[in-house]
Amino acid sequence: MLSDSPSGQERTVTYVGGATIDGAPIAYVVVLAAVCTALAFIPFSVIVALGGSFPLSQAIFPLVGWILGPVAGAVASGIGALVGVFVAPHTAGIPVVRVAGAMVASFVAGTMRHQGQRGWWWLPTTVAGLVSLALFGGRAMVQNGVSLWAVAAGAFVDWSALLLYALPTRRVISKWLAGPSLGAVAAGLGLGTWIAAGMAHLVQSTIAYFIYNWAEDVWVMLIPVIPVENLLRCVVGVIVGTGVITGLRAIGLAEAREAVI
Amino acid sequence: MPQTIATFSNVSYVYPRSDTPALRDISLEIPKGEFLGLIGPNGAGKTTLSLMFNGIVPQFYGGRFFGAVTVAGLDTLEHPISSLARHVGIVLENPETQITATSVENEVAFGLENLKVPRDEIRARIPRVLEAVRLEGMERRHPQELSGGQKQRLAIAAVLAARPSLLVLDEPTSQLDPVGAREVFDTILELNHTLGITIVIASHAAEELAECADRLLLLAAGEIVDEGPPDEVYAQVERLEELHIRLPDITRTFYFLRRRGFSVPELPVTLTQGLAAIRPLMTRCDPTPPEANPATVRRDGDPLISVTHLSHTYPNGTQALCDISLDIHRGEYVLITGQNGAGKSTLVRHFLRLLLPTAGEVTVDGEATPDLTTSALARCIGYVAQNPDVQIFSSTVEKEVTFALHHLGLSSDKIQTRCQESLAAMGLLAVADRHPLSLPRGERARVVIAAILALEPEAVILDEPTTGQDEQGARLILDLTKQLHSAGKTVIVITHHLHLMADYAERVVVMGERTLLRDAPIRVAFHEPNLLAKTYLAPPQAVRLAQAIAHETGVAMPFLTPMELARAFTKGTAAGNS
Numbered sequence: 001m002l003s004d005s006p007s008g009q010e011r012t013v014t015y016v017g018g019a020t021i022d023g024a025p026i027a028y029v030v031v032l033a034a035v036c037t038a039l040a041f042i043p044f045s046v047i048v049a050l051g052g053s054f055p056l057s058q059a060i061f062p063l064v065g066w067i068l069g070p071v072a073g074a075v076a077s078g079i080g081a082l083v084g085v086f087v088a089p090h091t092a093g094i095p096v097v098r099v100a101g102a103m104v105a106s107f108v109a110g111t112m113r114h115q116g117q118r119g120w121w122w123l124p125t126t127v128a129g130l131v132s133l134a135l136f137g138g139r140a141m142v143q144n145g146v147s148l149w150a151v152a153a154g155a156f157v158d159w160s161a162l163l164l165y166a167l168p169t170r171r172v173i174s175k176w177l178a179g180p181s182l183g184a185v186a187a188g189l190g191l192g193t194w195i196a197a198g199m200a201h202l203v204q205s206t207i208a209y210f211i212y213n214w215a216e217d218v219w220v221m222l223i224p225v226i227p228v229e230n231l232l233r234c235v236v237g238v239i240v241g242t243g244v245i246t247g248l249r250a251i252g253l254a255e256a257r258e259a260v261i
Numbered sequence: 262m263p264q265t266i267a268t269f270s271n272v273s274y275v276y277p278r279s280d281t282p283a284l285r286d287i288s289l290e291i292p293k294g295e296f297l298g299l300i301g302p303n304g305a306g307k308t309t310l311s312l313m314f315n316g317i318v319p320q321f322y323g324g325r326f327f328g329a330v331t332v333a334g335l336d337t338l339e340h341p342i343s344s345l346a347r348h349v350g351i352v353l354e355n356p357e358t359q360i361t362a363t364s365v366e367n368e369v370a371f372g373l374e375n376l377k378v379p380r381d382e383i384r385a386r387i388p389r390v391l392e393a394v395r396l397e398g399m400e401r402r403h404p405q406e407l408s409g410g411q412k413q414r415l416a417i418a419a420v421l422a423a424r425p426s427l428l429v430l431d432e433p434t435s436q437l438d439p440v441g442a443r444e445v446f447d448t449i450l451e452l453n454h455t456l457g458i459t460i461v462i463a464s465h466a467a468e469e470l471a472e473c474a475d476r477l478l479l480l481a482a483g484e485i486v487d488e489g490p491p492d493e494v495y496a497q498v499e500r501l502e503e504l505h506i507r508l509p510d511i512t513r514t515f516y517f518l519r520r521r522g523f524s525v526p527e528l529p530v531t532l533t534q535g536l537a538a539i540r541p542l543m544t545r546c547d548p549t550p551p552e553a554n555p556a557t558v559r560r561d562g563d564p565l566i567s568v569t570h571l572s573h574t575y576p577n578g579t580q581a582l583c584d585i586s587l588d589i590h591r592g593e594y595v596l597i598t599g600q601n602g603a604g605k606s607t608l609v610r611h612f613l614r615l616l617l618p619t620a621g622e623v624t625v626d627g628e629a630t631p632d633l634t635t636s637a638l639a640r641c642i643g644y645v646a647q648n649p650d651v652q653i654f655s656s657t658v659e660k661e662v663t664f665a666l667h668h669l670g671l672s673s674d675k676i677q678t679r680c681q682e683s684l685a686a687m688g689l690l691a692v693a694d695r696h697p698l699s700l701p702r703g704e705r706a707r708v709v710i711a712a713i714l715a716l717e718p719e720a721v722i723l724d725e726p727t728t729g730q731d732e733q734g735a736r737l738i739l740d741l742t743k744q745l746h747s748a749g750k751t752v753i754v755i756t757h758h759l760h761l762m763a764d765y766a767e768r769v770v771v772m773g774e775r776t777l778l779r780d781a782p783i784r785v786a787f788h789e790p791n792l793l794a795k796t797y798l799a800p801p802q803a804v805r806l807a808q809a810i811a812h813e814t815g816v817a818m819p820f821l822t823p824m825e826l827a828r829a830f831t832k833g834t835a836a837g838n839s
């Protein structure tokens with residue numbers, strides 16, 4: 001509240017025209033895409049069976065979605081991941097999988113909302129996730145004869161992320177991220193990264209599984225590895241995210257229209 | 262009646278997440294062709310006002326906006342920034358925020374290409390504007406290879422190239438050497454006179470504003486508190502000093518003379534006016550030269566820092582330093598000065614082993630820097646970089662100041678004590694819980710200085726510490742360096758704001774042409790204008806007035822400050838003074 005009213009008439013402030021993607025200034029998209037590319041140089045875990053390594057940028061794709069919104073976030077992460085495939089081939093893996101995962105992580109994060117007109121975007125996203133899970137797990141069990149327990153345990157990150165996303169958890173996370181408490185922001189970043197990175201992993205695994213069809217032995221071996229990797233993404237996401245969010249709030253930079261934070 | 266290019270009608274603005282208006286009830290008309298100066302202390306609202314001309318405030322920042330701003334007939338709330346940019350060119354304080362291209366010439370061309378200027382015209386304009394800002398010959402250089410001042414000049418060149426009808430500059434010369442600053446003012450004055458471009462410039466450069474501006478707008482706490490021609494605004498010395506606003510040296514000199522009882526009907530604001538006003542006084546009073554005129558600086562014991570035949574060439578082949586030899590002793594207060602790109606920062610980075618010599622040797626406390634670790638050197642020498650943001654990474658001011666202390670194995674009580682002392686010395690206690698990036702640039706610089714001081718190093722190096730500071734902020738920092746010096750610390754300050762250093766430095770190291778041009782006591786070095794000119798420096802206005810007096814009287818007048826100069830005139834010797 002202002003202590004005394006200014007003499008001029010208050011006007012509605014809008015961003016008139018200008019270069020934006022879904023309300024996010026192009027400059028923001030470019031900067032965050034560049035950050036994603038830079039982090040693609042840093043490996044954080046090996047890819048079992050295929051070789052190569054995961055890029056650290058996977059930990060900030062959700063953050064990009066929260067900063068820019070679902071569409072601009074997906075574009076920034078997608079561009080960053082695509083450039084990263086070429087300039088940092090040691091973390092490229094299967095390029096299409098890498099780019100798709102980046103876009104999904106940011107998109108999912110950007111659709112975690114507790115208010116606004118896009119509150120319904122979670123529904124088709126959840127349906128798409130369910131379809132992906134059905135294709136992934138169904139192919140493993142029906143075509144490749146992998147046991148149910150191995151699929152359930154091996155895809156723990158995937159289905160837990162999908163479940164948490166479909167539940168009102170995503171709204172709670174959105175509130176935490178937008179709130180003033182730094183502790184709540186950190187919690188939101190951690191849990192939110194688990195969900196967004198987990199759903200990205202689901203989509204990536206579905207595509208990769210249709211190419212490699214790994215056997216039950218591989219499923220079993222991955223059971224302890226995948227959750228640890230996702231946890232690492234969450235830890236990095238919390239560390240980077242809290243610094244970035246507090247910094248952005250401190251400098252008072254204009255938010256992208258569809259930003260969650 | 263001249264046409265107006267911009268109109269502010271009852272404009273108030275509140276940034277997001279703030280309850281306090283950054284600007285309040287601003288009403289203003291700017292006629293076409295006017296040269297308008299914005300003055301005021303840090304936080305007065307100069308930058309916010311500058312960003313309103315092309316709609317960045319409020320369109321980009323959001324927040325609450327009251328009233329109306331029209332530029333070239335366009336309401337800045339109803340027209341996109343891209344449309345307003347055709348009429349308004351803006352140069353920001355930090356050039357890093359507006360340089361995007363990978364070469365100097367591409368940076369200049371970028372804006373023109375976006376405005377669809379024909380290719381041949383772009384090619385014709387590039388050399389003209391680069392020459393205007395003294396960057397000719399650097400067309401192919403990457404902007405990141407330029408010094409801070411050179412980057413600022415490039416940002417100005419890029420905007421000048423588009424020939425906007427209104428040019429808004431926010432502290433454009435704060436990082437430039439005096440001659441560079443003078444050239445920028447000359448350039449924009451020429452654009453103003455020859456092309457009729459309207460100029461709005463926020464600046465602490467009082468002497469240049471006094472000469473160039475048609476009108477000054479004095480802002481304080483977001484409100485216009487005074488406006489008028491420079492001689493009227495600067496005549497209110499007490500009020501401006503209360504607001505911590507820098508005055509021209511000439512004005513202060515005559516203000517002090519008036520206070521000493523001399524008749525000064527109107528305070529001059531330019532050197533020309535000052536020279537005209539001093540002559541009648543000289544006919545009635547013989548100015549007395551200062552008693553102390555040391556030809557050498559006292560140096561005891563072994564040097565703390567010794568530089569022997571130092572040369573440095575960067576990996577891209579650019580030679581930054583050539584055969585420099587220099588000793589700095591414990592307890593000295595050394596000013597290192599020289600033009601932008603003279604190698605000042607490169608030299609001091611060798612003291613900290615942030616760079617290693619290509620040839621020659623640098624020793625600290627008798628040990629060659631390659632044999633010392635950077636952390637060991639950091640305990641001995643505190644370094645405050647030119648851009649404070651590169652040294653800030655914590656989430657609160659207090660955490661920033663205590664960060665390094667935690668790594669020294671100190672007790673919690675000791676850490677708290679040192680932190681509180683440092684924050685108090687820098688006037689930051691009130692913002693200890695704030696995020697450093699939420700503070701203005703001047704205060705961010707003081708956060709970094711506080712963090713360095715808390716370490717209690719033996720020597721402190723401050724690289725351009727007064728850039729972006731108002732008079733109060735600059736004096737706060739420099740007064741602290743004086744205290745450190747009095748306490749026996751070695752102080753090294755890099756700056757080309759020579760007018761600020763007269764009360765502080767003892768010894769001046771003048772660099773230029775990649776080498777050391779002069780190493781002399783301040784009273785000697787400041788009175789060698791030809792030497793200073795070699796490295797694009799100019800003596801402070803008070804020194805130039807003293808030299809004019811010396812020229813008239815034939816007696817050396819090695820004064821440095823307005824107060825010294827005023828004291829040279831004694832009422833008792835003035836016959837006929839009223």
